[in-house]
Amino acid sequence: MIEIKTKPTPEPTLRRLPKYLQLLALLKEQNIEEVSSTVIANELGLDPTQVRKDIQYTGIEGKPKTGFITTELIKSIRSFLNWDNITDAFLVGAGSLGTAMLGYDRFKQHGVNFVAAFDNDPAKIGEFIHGVPVLSTDKLTNLTSRMKVHIGVLTVPAPAAQALANMMIEGGIQAIWNFAPTHIKVPENIIVENAQLSHSLAVITRKLTEYNFNLGDNLYDFTI
Amino acid sequence: MIEIKTKPTPEPTLRRLPKYLQLLALLKEQNIEEVSSTVIANELGLDPTQVRKDIQYTGIEGKPKTGFITTELIKSIRSFLNWDNITDAFLVGAGSLGTAMLGYDRFKQHGVNFVAAFDNDPAKIGEFIHGVPVLSTDKLTNLTSRMKVHIGVLTVPAPAAQALANMMIEGGIQAIWNFAPTHIKVPENIIVENAQLSHSLAVITRKLTEYNFNLGDNLYDFTI
DNA sequence: CTTTAATAGTGAAAAATTTCTCGATATGTC
DNA sequence: GACATATCGAGAAATTTTTCACTATTAAAG
Numbered sequence: 254m255i256e257i258k259t260k261p262t263p264e265p266t267l268r269r270l271p272k273y274l275q276l277l278a279l280l281k282e283q284n285i286e287e288v289s290s291t292v293i294a295n296e297l298g299l300d301p302t303q304v305r306k307d308i309q310y311t312g313i314e315g316k317p318k319t320g321f322i323t324t325e326l327i328k329s330i331r332s333f334l335n336w337d338n339i340t341d342a343f344l345v346g347a348g349s350l351g352t353a354m355l356g357y358d359r360f361k362q363h364g365v366n367f368v369a370a371f372d373n374d375p376a377k378i379g380e381f382i383h384g385v386p387v388l389s390t391d392k393l394t395n396l397t398s399r400m401k402v403h404i405g406v407l408t409v410p411a412p413a414a415q416a417l418a419n420m421m422i423e424g425g426i427q428a429i430w431n432f433a434p435t436h437i438k439v440p441e442n443i444i445v446e447n448a449q450l451s452h453s454l455a456v457i458t459r460k461l462t463e464y465n466f467n468l469g470d471n472l473y474d475f476t477i
Numbered sequence: 478m479i480e481i482k483t484k485p486t487p488e489p490t491l492r493r494l495p496k497y498l499q500l501l502a503l504l505k506e507q508n509i510e511e512v513s514s515t516v517i518a519n520e521l522g523l524d525p526t527q528v529r530k531d532i533q534y535t536g537i538e539g540k541p542k543t544g545f546i547t548t549e550l551i552k553s554i555r556s557f558l559n560w561d562n563i564t565d566a567f568l569v570g571a572g573s574l575g576t577a578m579l580g581y582d583r584f585k586q587h588g589v590n591f592v593a594a595f596d597n598d599p600a601k602i603g604e605f606i607h608g609v610p611v612l613s614t615d616k617l618t619n620l621t622s623r624m625k626v627h628i629g630v631l632t633v634p635a636p637a638a639q640a641l642a643n644m645m646i647e648g649g650i651q652a653i654w655n656f657a658p659t660h661i662k663v664p665e666n667i668i669v670e671n672a673q674l675s676h677s678l679a680v681i682t683r684k685l686t687e688y689n690f691n692l693g694d695n696l697y698d699f700t701i
Numbered sequence: 702c703t704t705t706a707a708t709a710g711t712g713a714a715a716a717a718t719t720t721c722t723c724g725a726t727a728t729g730t731c
Numbered sequence: 732g733a734c735a736t737a738t739c740g741a742g743a744a745a746t747t748t749t750t751c752a753c754t755a756t757t758a759a760a761g
Contacts (some may be wrong), residue, residue, distance in 0.1 A: 271675040353573035419757040451495040
């Protein structure tokens with residue numbers, strides 16, 4: 254008996270893979286046909302071994318001395334992330350952030366296709382935003398299950414977030430991309446990816462403080 | 478001689494601290510005066526020790542059996558993140574995402590104050606978006622240095638990102654919050670926080686794939 | 702054809718982060 | 732006032748992630 258256990262991919266790796274894609278797109282534009290981990294690492298300020306290990310997760314093999322074929326590497330990463338298939342998604346909350354996201358062309362390159370947006374504002378319901386129909390949140394649960402949508406993007410104010418998340422979960426959603434500035438509680442089997450601005454901002458504001466405190470170095474020595 | 482070396486705060490900790498603030502705001506609303514690491518951990522699905530260690534970075538002390546005083550804990554975290562001071566910031570790129578960010582009230586709670594936006598679209602220059610004046614990107618370098626602005630938010634298309642980042646750096650910017658879907662190269666002493674949607678999306682789409690592949694468990698055994 | 706240089710791939714080491722264990726202390730109860 | 736209980740704080744252990752060291756392979760130069 255052979256037992257194969259698939260380890261989940263480390264999250265840090267998943268967050269770096271799109272960076273490689275961004276760079277690879279530039280290289281492809283310049284008709285650079287081969288690329289090595291070393292080049293990617295130098296370009297992005299990372300360690301070459303780390304890049305190589307990240308790439309290995311996607312299953313592609315490189316050749317010593319030359320590295321990887323640019324177009325194949327792109328394919329491999331995109332396929333690994335499932336960005337070469339179209340996945341339907343709902344957007345919940347058609348405010349300014351939600352509207353910006355509906356108009357964000359780039360999602361198409363990542364396989365995300367917004368089939369409907371939901372809002373509770375009667376003025377918005379029935380309208381189309383960037384070609385996507387805005388529906389009443391009343392229909393959220395029902396449509397999630399009927400259309401078998403697996404990704405829900407939550408761009409609503411904090412107080413509304415949990416209830417709307419629950420509705421999607423009831424409808425069988427598998428993953429919630431949470432932009433609402435609040436924590437949402439979900440069953441274990443639901444994937445939640447938090448994309449709150451504040452999380453990211455905290456890194457900046459604290460690092461700025463530490464940086465200015467330490468005057469350009471992470472070490473601050475003083476003598477008494 | 479006593480030598481004190483300040484270690485930088487781990488990034489994972491910085492990203493969790495705002496989560497605690499979100500929860501603490503809810504507890505405060507409910508007039509809950511004391512809160513323990515255990516409660517926070519349970520509420521957010523984290524480990525109590527981890528919560529305690531994160532909180533310790535902010536310098537506050539708790540009491541056995543009861544925990545922390547809610548309002549003081551909020552103060553401590555906010556102060557640690559420097560969210561109790563107002564920091565001026567520039568927004569570069571007044572597109573739909575940029576506009577959404579200028580209208581995002583919540584930044585005031587985090588001490589971020591947009592003093593100007595920059596764009597190269599003549600139709601936008603001279604206008605005000607959510608009360609913030611839109612200026613020509615020609616003035617970016619000069620104003621960054623004259624106004625001593627330390628945070629620049631980059632919400633432009635990929636091809637424009639590097640040049641505009643360079644202009645801010647030339648003007649003496651210290652931190653760039655990069656929403657442009659591309660990597661930007663900066664000198665070592667500049668803080669770059671990448672907030673690209675694609676990084677976050679990759680986690681979702683891959684996890685969905687792994688989840689569906691493994692049918693609800695991270696282990697998939699089969700026998701030959 | 703041999704030598705040199707660059708890189709993939711692998712396993713080990715190191716570093717960072719998370720989780721566990723335990724003693725000390727505060728709160729409330731019998 | 733003694734006792735049970737919950738939590739903090741600190742150090743140790745475990746886990747995860749990154750980096751290092753080495754071998755094998757390929758391409759190109761001499």
